[in-house]
Amino acid sequence: MTASASRSLSGGPECPAPLAGDRVQLGHGSGGKLSAQLVKDLFLPHLGNDVLGQLGDAAVVPMVGIELAVSTDTFVVSPIEFPGGNIGSLAVHGTLNDLAMQGARPRYLTAGFVLEEGLPLATLDRVVAAMARAARDAGVLLVAGDTKVVERGRADGLYVNTTGIGALEADFRPAPDLVRPGDVLLVSGAIGRHGMAIMAAREGLSFRTAITSDSACLAPLVERLRAASPADVHALRDPTRGGVASALNELATASGVGVEMDEGSLLVPDDVRAACEVLGLDPLYVANEGILVGFVAPAAADAALAALQAHPLGRDARVIGRATVDHPRLVVLRTRLGGSRVVDLLPGDQLPRIC
Amino acid sequence: MRYLEEYRDPAVARALVERIHRTASRRWTLMEVCGGQTHTIVRQGLDELLGDAVEMIHGPGCPVCVTPLEQIDKALAIAARPEVLFTSFGDMLRVPGSECDLQQLRARGAAVRVVYSPLDALELARRQPDREVVFFAVGFETTAPANAMAVWRARELGVPNFSVLVSHVTVPPAMTAILDSPDNRVQGFLAAGHVCSVMGWTEYEPIAAAYRVPIVVTGFEPVDILEGMAMCIAQLEAGRHEVENQYVRSVTRSGTVPARRQVERVFELVDRKWRGIGTIPRSGLALRPEFAAWDAERKFGLADVTVAEPAECHAGEVLQGRLKPHQCPAFGTLCTPERPLGAPMVSSEGACAAYYNYGRLRTPAGGAA
Numbered sequence: 001m002t003a004s005a006s007r008s009l010s011g012g013p014e015c016p017a018p019l020a021g022d023r024v025q026l027g028h029g030s031g032g033k034l035s036a037q038l039v040k041d042l043f044l045p046h047l048g049n050d051v052l053g054q055l056g057d058a059a060v061v062p063m064v065g066i067e068l069a070v071s072t073d074t075f076v077v078s079p080i081e082f083p084g085g086n087i088g089s090l091a092v093h094g095t096l097n098d099l100a101m102q103g104a105r106p107r108y109l110t111a112g113f114v115l116e117e118g119l120p121l122a123t124l125d126r127v128v129a130a131m132a133r134a135a136r137d138a139g140v141l142l143v144a145g146d147t148k149v150v151e152r153g154r155a156d157g158l159y160v161n162t163t164g165i166g167a168l169e170a171d172f173r174p175a176p177d178l179v180r181p182g183d184v185l186l187v188s189g190a191i192g193r194h195g196m197a198i199m200a201a202r203e204g205l206s207f208r209t210a211i212t213s214d215s216a217c218l219a220p221l222v223e224r225l226r227a228a229s230p231a232d233v234h235a236l237r238d239p240t241r242g243g244v245a246s247a248l249n250e251l252a253t254a255s256g257v258g259v260e261m262d263e264g265s266l267l268v269p270d271d272v273r274a275a276c277e278v279l280g281l282d283p284l285y286v287a288n289e290g291i292l293v294g295f296v297a298p299a300a301a302d303a304a305l306a307a308l309q310a311h312p313l314g315r316d317a318r319v320i321g322r323a324t325v326d327h328p329r330l331v332v333l334r335t336r337l338g339g340s341r342v343v344d345l346l347p348g349d350q351l352p353r354i355c
Numbered sequence: 356m357r358y359l360e361e362y363r364d365p366a367v368a369r370a371l372v373e374r375i376h377r378t379a380s381r382r383w384t385l386m387e388v389c390g391g392q393t394h395t396i397v398r399q400g401l402d403e404l405l406g407d408a409v410e411m412i413h414g415p416g417c418p419v420c421v422t423p424l425e426q427i428d429k430a431l432a433i434a435a436r437p438e439v440l441f442t443s444f445g446d447m448l449r450v451p452g453s454e455c456d457l458q459q460l461r462a463r464g465a466a467v468r469v470v471y472s473p474l475d476a477l478e479l480a481r482r483q484p485d486r487e488v489v490f491f492a493v494g495f496e497t498t499a500p501a502n503a504m505a506v507w508r509a510r511e512l513g514v515p516n517f518s519v520l521v522s523h524v525t526v527p528p529a530m531t532a533i534l535d536s537p538d539n540r541v542q543g544f545l546a547a548g549h550v551c552s553v554m555g556w557t558e559y560e561p562i563a564a565a566y567r568v569p570i571v572v573t574g575f576e577p578v579d580i581l582e583g584m585a586m587c588i589a590q591l592e593a594g595r596h597e598v599e600n601q602y603v604r605s606v607t608r609s610g611t612v613p614a615r616r617q618v619e620r621v622f623e624l625v626d627r628k629w630r631g632i633g634t635i636p637r638s639g640l641a642l643r644p645e646f647a648a649w650d651a652e653r654k655f656g657l658a659d660v661t662v663a664e665p666a667e668c669h670a671g672e673v674l675q676g677r678l679k680p681h682q683c684p685a686f687g688t689l690c691t692p693e694r695p696l697g698a699p700m701v702s703s704e705g706a707c708a709a710y711y712n713y714g715r716l717r718t719p720a721g722g723a724a
Contacts, residue, residue: 264365273359277359279471280445335398335399335400336363336365336399337363337365337368337369337399337400337401337404337577338365338369338400338404339399339400339401339402339403339404340400340403341397341398341399341400341712341713341714342712342713342714344712346692
């Protein structure tokens with residue numbers, strides 16, 4: 001009543017209380033009542049816990065004398081929602097997986113949102129709910145968050161940044177530069193699903209597929225590897241942007257070893273392969289969000305493989321190659337026909353072919 | 356996957372390699388015309404498997420590679436205009452023009468969009484009537500029918516804000532130009548299967564007869580290519596020079612008649628400049644006069660632009676098979692996929708990119724043979 005009366009006095013147009021509505025407005029990022037309402041009515045019901053509930057400028061979390069792993073990542077995926085997940089679940093999985101690849105046990109997460117004016121609140125609600133579910137399933141506490149709203153047209157619906165904090169222990173410290181010649185190369189599952197699910201969900205493709213993203217938290221898989229033989233797991237990586245090819249190139253460069261990969265042992269689902277054929281893309285360069293590649297000491301390879309296969313996420317785990325002293329810093333694929341080729345980093349994005 | 360896995364079968368491929376070794380009494384020199392075939396050869400390591408039985412010279416059949424610099428510069432000039440939404444197949448985005456490429460232009464604010472079909476570009480024009488939507492119509496006979504169809508539909512539907520920048524080329528004149536060259540070494544051709552899916556192979560019959568050269572219409576999978584080679588070598592050993600069809604699951608002698616007819620209705624044969632090679636008479640397609648309203652060169656007043664090509668790029672010799680990519684002095688040093696001098700280093704079908712990306716173990720950079 002008061003607000004409405006004051007607007008009348010100032011000569012502005014009469015309008016109902018602005019706190020309701022089904023879309024994000026610039027005011028949701030103003031720091032005023034709309035902001036507070038968004039936090040209270042949308043974010044906290046999903047993500048609320050004792051630490052986040054402090055609502056201070058910084059979260060206060062208990063910590064004993066341990067080393068921490070910290071990772072941050074910003075998610076701008078379009079479309080926001082895709083088969084197998086949405087930007088919220090992806091933002092949790094992506095950051096937690098980065099921690100897990102370093103051997104850390106994920107503990108805490110923060111989330112920063114950039115919302116575009118006009119975004120349906122129902123969409124935001126689904127994203128935040130997926131985020132909460134992903135964090136809960138991973139046993140991770142989301143302890144701090146921030147929201148900004150930009151004018152319509154200044155962003156693509158919504159962006160999320162997540163920062164993860166994980167605990168490290170001395171006996172399990174895989175790192176990109178620890179690959180040794182002879183190490184066995186494992187992959188935990190089928191390749192190419194996330195990237196092709198996104199491609200297929202984007203506008204402009206005139207065919208339909210049932211490909212779903214593999215987006216998943218890999219921490220439980222890493223936990224299995226740790227239990228099997230912690231000191232023998234030399235390097236882990238989640239092959240996201242740039243796919244398996246780019247991840248292996250990064251590890252080969254960091255460790256100064258060559259990598260040999262066997263084309264016949266890679267698992268590419270039929271629908272992913274078909275979509276890649278149509279679009280002229282190489283599944284080795286397509287993004288994944290729910291598999292890991294790892295280099296393991298040869299003596300521990302069988303145990304590591306069995307450990308992966310014992311978890312649902314690692315059911316299709318397999319050996320796909322090994323590290324070698326030959327051709328240092330190059331990844332070489334042995335083709336199914338017995339030829340070989342270098343698998344290099346791409347200069348940029350994969351560009352679809354003409355014909 | 357049916358129609359795919361069986362053509363990648365290692366056992367079948369090995370049997371074909373053995374057949375080639377058994378049949379060849381000497382080292383024959385063949386040219387695979389299409390860049391897609393070049394990539395299969397280098398990507399799958401077929402050249403390694405074949406050893407000394409056959410020398411493959413990589414042909415000019417990469418649409419991105421042969422598009423002349425001036426067409427790229429025209430594309431850049433059009434795309435830079437504020438009212439234009441410029442659409443293209445993905446390959447063309449990183450092909451260097453004189454100053455920059457389409458990707459860099461996009462980063463500077465130009466509206467450049469990758470499409471998978473010219474009909475998608477036409478649809479964009481219908482949905483955004485206040486913008487000029489331009490499609491970069493490059494390619495051989497393979498892409499010509501769809502591009503012709505887009506222009507045809509634009510006229511039918513009355514879409515004035517759609518136009519195409521045409522840089523179409525055709526295969527047979529390029530093959531004839533190679534055979535006419537005094538230093539030609541090609542003894543047999545693997546013709547481009549997808550071009551022939553559209554055009555059939557009647558155009559190749561007079562070439563095979565006049566130059567006494569076997570031509571085998573060939574597909575793109577490893578087994579296709581090995582079988583095409585085996586058929587070509589069998590002809591050479593028997594002293595025959597005929598057109599044969601390896602790619603029977605896709606190609607018939609007269610091709611796809613409705614597609615050919617559509618191409619003829621919209622396009623006419625013209626002299627066309629090829630990047631690095633120069634002008635080949637009656638080797639290109641241009642819009643017929645009745646479709647001039649959809650011709651981007653006319654619409655934006657660029658018909659008379661000509662541009663010279665950089666001297667240090669030997670793409671023309673590579674495209675004619677006179678130079679293997681790694682024999683170019685710039686290969687892997689001055690010219691890499693990150694900083695390409697010429698289009699064959701850019702396109703996924705370009706011979707230089709194929710050698711650089713897949714074959715570096717076998718071909719040291721910097722001009723060593």
